[in-house]
Amino acid sequence: MDAVTAQAIPFPDTDPDSLAALVQAVRETGYSFTTVTPATHAHVNARPQNARARNLRDVLGWSRPFSPEILPEAVLTALERAGAVSAQGDVRTPNVRLSSLDGELFLHSAYPPSAADAVFFGPDTLRFAAAVVAHLEQREAPVRRAVDIGCGSGAAGICIAKRAPDAEVALVDINPAALRAAAVNARSAGVGNVRLHRSDMLTAVEGEFDLIVSNPPFMIDRGARAYRHGGGPLGAGLSLAVVEAARARLAPGGSLVLFTGSAIVEGRDPFREAATALCAEAGLSWTYREFDPDEYGEELADPAYGDVERIALVVLTATRS
Structure with missing residues (x-):
């Protein structure tokens, strides 16, 4: 993973209209990019030939420094208007990235995601979204109310909103930068049934939900970065808190889809033991599988x-009967 001491690049606190215009300008170029892990990103960017960007993917995917003339004029103008680029002499550095998922482009933090409030998007985001979409495809009852806890870029919640256009979909996060990114991403995806809430778990939203999804931080992070540090035993604290919140707020027939990590100790899975015990206490049926x-x-x-x-x-x- 990236070093905690790496230079922190804050997510722009700027006009959402300008950020949405940036996403649209990039979309019109046919851009696509699959974001890799920070470790892979570091290896690839360390290659001598990758010291400077040569094209748009190098800039907004790989977060490489660039000279303005390599970008389409419309994209460069949109970057500058959105305050999403830094300048040092004649060299520019992007302050955001754009990644592809579900036919959309998602705005998130530039590499390295070392700021305490970084808006993270990576391979786990794709895995999480795939798990949520798979659940929706198997689900028989319609989704009327859904919530993505710790939504980050909003990717999973937006995937739900696209497939359940009549549902009310709440995106909640404690990180204001994440909510700014999620708002732009929902707008860019054309979903009008999304509502954003700054909330610690479900404290700022009311009522029961047919679907609760979450991909909480699950690592032990010495920098205590919000997108990465799970707290509790071996990083499982936030994941267990999601189970606690969900079992109190699932509607009849409602389900929790939790995508997370678990530290295995001598063949035991302490997170599974604790999480499924919480489900059993609340009378929830559950399934559990290792994705990887x-x-x-x-x-x-x-x-x-x-x-x-x-x-x-x-x-x-986990499902309430």
Whole structure:
């Protein structure tokens, strides 16, 4: 993962109209980009030939410094109007990235995502969205109210809103930068059934939900960055808090889809044990599967993971009868 000491690039606190215009200008070029992990990003950008950007993907995907003349004029103008670029002499540096998912472009923080309030988007975002879409495809009852807890860029909630246009979809996050990005992304995707709330879990929204989804931070992060630090035992604190919140607010027939990570210790999965016990106490039926048995192996060098043999990506689905 990226170093905590890397230069922090704040997400622009600027006019949302200008940011939406930037997304549209980029979309019109046919741009697409699949965002990689910070570790892969660092390896690729460290190659000598990648010191400077040569095209639009290098700028808004790989976050490389660039000379203004390499960009289409409409995109450069939109970047400047949105305050999404920094200048040092004749060299520019982008302050945002754009990534592809579900036929849309999602605005999020530039690399490295080292700011405490970074708006993160990466491979786990794609995995999480895929798990949510798969649940929707299997679900028989319509979704009337849904919420994405810790929405970040808003990707999963927007995927729900596109597929359930008559539903009320709440995007909640404690991070104001995430809500700014999610608002632009919802607008750019053309979904009008999304509402944004600054909220710690579900404290700022009322009522029950047919669908609760979340991809909370699950790592032990010495920088305590909001998008990454899970707290609690081996980073599971926020994931367990999501289960606690969901079991109190699921409507009859409603489901929680939780995509998270779990630190496996000597063959045991302590998060599974704790989370499914919470579900059982609330009378929820549940399924649990490992989406990927071994991710983030580089984290095991941290002494905090001294007893952990692997970090699995998991999906917990819990349903109220």
